[in-house]
Amino acid sequence: MPLLLRRLTLAAVAATTAVSPLLVETGLNKGALAQGMVPGAAAQSQQQTWFTSPPTSVRFTNYYWYVMLASEYYFTVTLPSNAGAGLGGMVIQQTRGSDRNFQFFPNQTTAFVGTPRQEGKAFPVKAVFDDTSRTMTVTFLEAPQPGQTVTVSLVPQNNPRWADTYMFAVQALPAGPNPVAVSLGYATMNIYDTRGN
Numbered sequence: 001m002p003l004l005l006r007r008l009t010l011a012a013v014a015a016t017t018a019v020s021p022l023l024v025e026t027g028l029n030k031g032a033l034a035q036g037m038v039p040g041a042a043a044q045s046q047q048q049t050w051f052t053s054p055p056t057s058v059r060f061t062n063y064y065w066y067v068m069l070a071s072e073y074y075f076t077v078t079l080p081s082n083a084g085a086g087l088g089g090m091v092i093q094q095t096r097g098s099d100r101n102f103q104f105f106p107n108q109t110t111a112f113v114g115t116p117r118q119e120g121k122a123f124p125v126k127a128v129f130d131d132t133s134r135t136m137t138v139t140f141l142e143a144p145q146p147g148q149t150v151t152v153s154l155v156p157q158n159n160p161r162w163a164d165t166y167m168f169a170v171q172a173l174p175a176g177p178n179p180v181a182v183s184l185g186y187a188t189m190n191i192y193d194t195r196g197n
Contacts, residue, residue, distance in 0.1 A: 049176025
């Protein structure tokens with residue numbers, strides 16, 4: 001449909017439903033307006049939940065860099081104060097690294113406000129690890145709120161067996177029904193062997 005005709009059609013729909021063209025085009029409806037949802041602040045429709053101002057990066061911390069050492073992997077995310085939704089979960093997938101068999105303990109996954117070694121309030125979480133896709137899915141049972149810095153801690157059985165650069169793709173999920181995932185980029189972990197390689 002030509003752009004001018006499309007805009008005229010949207011304007012006509014908006015006029016007959018008392019909803020602005022922007023709301024019609026973005027899929028928000030009168031029910032959403034009745035719940036106080038407006039463009040730029042709306043984080044949920046009847047079908048999906050999304051961040052209106054999503055987090056954009058993840059910070060990775062690991063204090064033990066050698067093969068086969070016991071360790072803990074920290075993924076830290078800061079939610080913007082205008083995120084529009086709490087943090088419902090994180091999806092962390094190993095995408096690079098020569099060892100694709102080192103295991104995780106999902107039942108030891110934790111989350112807290114703050115950064116590693118500066119832990120605040122703990123958040124209850126549920127974690128599931130899919131070894132085939134090398135993906136850990138962490139669900140917050142109590143969602144961290146916009147403006148908070150949150151760290152998720154994953155516990156592997158040990159560091160990988162082989163020295164390499166390991167990478168994890170990280171996604172954030174807003175709290176709510178049918179969340180729309182947002183990519184936070186990649187966490188990079190360098191693992192060395194005992195000879196310094």
